[in-house]
Amino acid sequence: MDFEFSPEQQELRAAVRQLAARQCVPERLLAWESEPAGVDEATRRQIADLGWLAVGVPEAAGGTGGSLVDLACLVGECARALVPRPIVGAIRAAALLADLEPRHPLLPQLATGERILAVALDEESAREPRAYRSEVVSSADGAAVSGAKAYVPDAAEADLHLVAAREAGGISLVLVERRAPGVRLAPIKTFGGDRQAHVEYQRAPVTGRLGAPGAAAVPLAGAWRRQVALALAEMVGGMEAVLEMTVAYVKEREQFGQKIALFQAVRHQIADMGTACTAARHLAWQAITRVCSGTEEGTELASACAYVGQAFKRLCWTGHHLHGGAGFVVEHRMRFHSERAQSLCIRYAPEAPALAEVAAALLDG
Amino acid sequence: MNYDLSPRERAWRDEVRAFIREHVDEDLSRETREVGNEGRGPRALKFLQALRDRGWWGLAWPKEYGGLEKTAVEQWIFIDEIETAGAPMLPLTATSVAPTIMRIGTEEQKREWLPRISNAEIDFALGYSEPEAGTDLASLRTHAVLDGDEWVVNGQKMWNTMAHMATHNWLAVRTEPDAPKHKGISMMIVPMDAPGVSVQPIWVWPGLRTNALFLDNVRVPRSYLIGERGMGFYYAAMALNFERLSIGSIGMARRHFRALVAAVKERVVDGRALREDPWVRERLARLQVEIDAARMLGLETAVALDRGGVPAAESSMAKIYVSELTQRIADAGCEILGLNGQTHAQEATALAEGRMQWLYRIAPMLAFGGGTNEVQRDIIGFMGYGLPRK
Numbered sequence: 001m002d003f004e005f006s007p008e009q010q011e012l013r014a015a016v017r018q019l020a021a022r023q024c025v026p027e028r029l030l031a032w033e034s035e036p037a038g039v040d041e042a043t044r045r046q047i048a049d050l051g052w053l054a055v056g057v058p059e060a061a062g063g064t065g066g067s068l069v070d071l072a073c074l075v076g077e078c079a080r081a082l083v084p085r086p087i088v089g090a091i092r093a094a095a096l097l098a099d100l101e102p103r104h105p106l107l108p109q110l111a112t113g114e115r116i117l118a119v120a121l122d123e124e125s126a127r128e129p130r131a132y133r134s135e136v137v138s139s140a141d142g143a144a145v146s147g148a149k150a151y152v153p154d155a156a157e158a159d160l161h162l163v164a165a166r167e168a169g170g171i172s173l174v175l176v177e178r179r180a181p182g183v184r185l186a187p188i189k190t191f192g193g194d195r196q197a198h199v200e201y202q203r204a205p206v207t208g209r210l211g212a213p214g215a216a217a218v219p220l221a222g223a224w225r226r227q228v229a230l231a232l233a234e235m236v237g238g239m240e241a242v243l244e245m246t247v248a249y250v251k252e253r254e255q256f257g258q259k260i261a262l263f264q265a266v267r268h269q270i271a272d273m274g275t276a277c278t279a280a281r282h283l284a285w286q287a288i289t290r291v292c293s294g295t296e297e298g299t300e301l302a303s304a305c306a307y308v309g310q311a312f313k314r315l316c317w318t319g320h321h322l323h324g325g326a327g328f329v330v331e332h333r334m335r336f337h338s339e340r341a342q343s344l345c346i347r348y349a350p351e352a353p354a355l356a357e358v359a360a361a362l363l364d365g
Numbered sequence: 366m367n368y369d370l371s372p373r374e375r376a377w378r379d380e381v382r383a384f385i386r387e388h389v390d391e392d393l394s395r396e397t398r399e400v401g402n403e404g405r406g407p408r409a410l411k412f413l414q415a416l417r418d419r420g421w422w423g424l425a426w427p428k429e430y431g432g433l434e435k436t437a438v439e440q441w442i443f444i445d446e447i448e449t450a451g452a453p454m455l456p457l458t459a460t461s462v463a464p465t466i467m468r469i470g471t472e473e474q475k476r477e478w479l480p481r482i483s484n485a486e487i488d489f490a491l492g493y494s495e496p497e498a499g500t501d502l503a504s505l506r507t508h509a510v511l512d513g514d515e516w517v518v519n520g521q522k523m524w525n526t527m528a529h530m531a532t533h534n535w536l537a538v539r540t541e542p543d544a545p546k547h548k549g550i551s552m553m554i555v556p557m558d559a560p561g562v563s564v565q566p567i568w569v570w571p572g573l574r575t576n577a578l579f580l581d582n583v584r585v586p587r588s589y590l591i592g593e594r595g596m597g598f599y600y601a602a603m604a605l606n607f608e609r610l611s612i613g614s615i616g617m618a619r620r621h622f623r624a625l626v627a628a629v630k631e632r633v634v635d636g637r638a639l640r641e642d643p644w645v646r647e648r649l650a651r652l653q654v655e656i657d658a659a660r661m662l663g664l665e666t667a668v669a670l671d672r673g674g675v676p677a678a679e680s681s682m683a684k685i686y687v688s689e690l691t692q693r694i695a696d697a698g699c700e701i702l703g704l705n706g707q708t709h710a711q712e713a714t715a716l717a718e719g720r721m722q723w724l725y726r727i728a729p730m731l732a733f734g735g736g737t738n739e740v741q742r743d744i745i746g747f748m749g750y751g752l753p754r755k
Contacts, residue, residue, distance in 0.1 A: 001374065001438050002367045003668045009366070069366055247750045261752040264743070270752060271745035275662070275682040282661035286368040295369070306654045359650035362626055363640040 009073045020081030026331045032084050037157045038195040039084035047087050048113025056095025062108030068292035072233035079237035082336050085194035089154045093117040099223040100210045118158035120149035134165035136172050143206040155197035170214030174206040192343025229291040231348030232284035235312045238337045239277045242319040269318050276311040283307050302357035309345035316341050377439050381446045388415050389452045398710040409453040422459040430467050437670035441610050448616025458489045461604045462535050469592030490531040492522040500737050503546045508539040515584045522578040528564045541595045550597035554589045571727040612735050613683025615659040618691040621720045625698045628716040648697050659686050678749025681741035688731035695724035
């Protein structure tokens, strides 16, 4: 029990924090919002050159072979500084592919940013793989995917889509070229800074596979848990940023002739933000480290999801409240964090299934 | 980044658990649920004796005083296990008074008092609060005046819990009337059998007895003022430091939550298993998540202590969170058990050991006692986030 990052992790965090803070200044945050890809090419290139995309890729596949904890340090700092979501999406996609197939030939290209992979899992009416309707059908011409995927991050920018679909009585993971015939994209406007699209696959040819047909459900579930763990790190990074900026603001803002931090009503809201942030940080890192080492004892991940997602959103409400109008202008970082809080929570840490898992462990044993 | 108990911590936890298995039985649990004995019935005293025989009164004491000098995380494990088992906690004499004397007492005072504490010859009640000095402790008025080689003490203390069973009182008294209010207080030991000491019972809502203490020209030897004159307020604050781990412990609340869950698993209402009720499931799951969060806050305090810090903000976070969560657990427990949730512990039909209504009654005290939650939130703001005081 030490609650300390290793010297290497501290170094990684400090390096990312320093660089990200320089990059992600308010005018660029706004500019990125109007970029179709969510980030300009030069920034994408620059960050790829720093090796961030390679952290989740094994050394044998051209990466730096970081652990889940290392990855969590990286994306946590990205979230704190508001690094564009498509960058984090690329880090995540490389890590997901590496989890599923550590020697996949695509990994070196993802590690350098040469190619972009989008992960197409959810459907408009299905979050659980068992409810997917998309399917892989084989014919004399080979295998092809048909169906509709929804809210696919970075789908338009990607060179390849990793698609989960029904096959052989189970779920398969297949690769489809984004520009292949039968792939139709409809970008959608969402908040949270990522670039999502609905994707329609009409007999889109399969150009690669992860694992045997119909055998992907279990490995995908495991890889998804690691993606969820990364989201916890992102949310905690965002919480720390919101808390810090709110503390700084109440120390500086004056009303009624004094700093508003002197009002007990304000001070007590800071105290509650700090308490929530501290509890969230430890629940998150406990879950991340246990998922990383495969030593979960119970429902650490579900419990962290249920707590951290809600805590982050509440923290943002309070942050907005204490910033008043100053935090309400579009260029202010507050609202970027608030948007990400909600979009991360919706995708990775929805409260209801997390609570259901905790309840089942409590009551159905 | 490591959230697992080390092999040494795990071995210690197992040792504590084995001790609990050996010494906590249903009779002891029933006794602690009885009204009026304050956890000091004959079985509890036997349990405390067993803890003492094991050398565990000195868990946190330095080795030079015969203590085990356990780390804060190990102390946290001990508190967590004892509370989770519903066993009596170590007396404040061992956890608060003794370590204070070790820190601040003269050599002569240590020689006089520490052996008598170690062999349980003496036991203290803590006399801090007064009718007009609660949260604002530094405004206390009980005073002592030197008359030759004796202090003459006059005044009144409130919430002097255990005074009716203690041999001595650990008293905060004003000895420097002309000094600023924080700098005029001293710590003094007052034997309960000294002439002029009287105790009046005060019964509080959860069925616990505490006391008012009256001091009428009580004479105590000059050497019974412990440490330096005028430093009492700071000594009391220091003693609070020793209590940081227990004050934010989730152990008691978790124990009652477990009893609630066990009851829910058995209960059938309107022909349906209560545990299948979606509202019950959601409410219990939320509380479990919050218990997990509270545990992390307690551990944060312990880890910070082991790093050599003074985790004032962290322990305040744990204290606030646990006290307010206990209220939510108690409320949910009463409601989930329905009509049974109002039942007293002595009724044979009471579910969850009849503790939900008791928890409901004691929970408010956790929030205003031990430093009100408002003061704790101030501490977090000042100490944790550097908010200005003026």
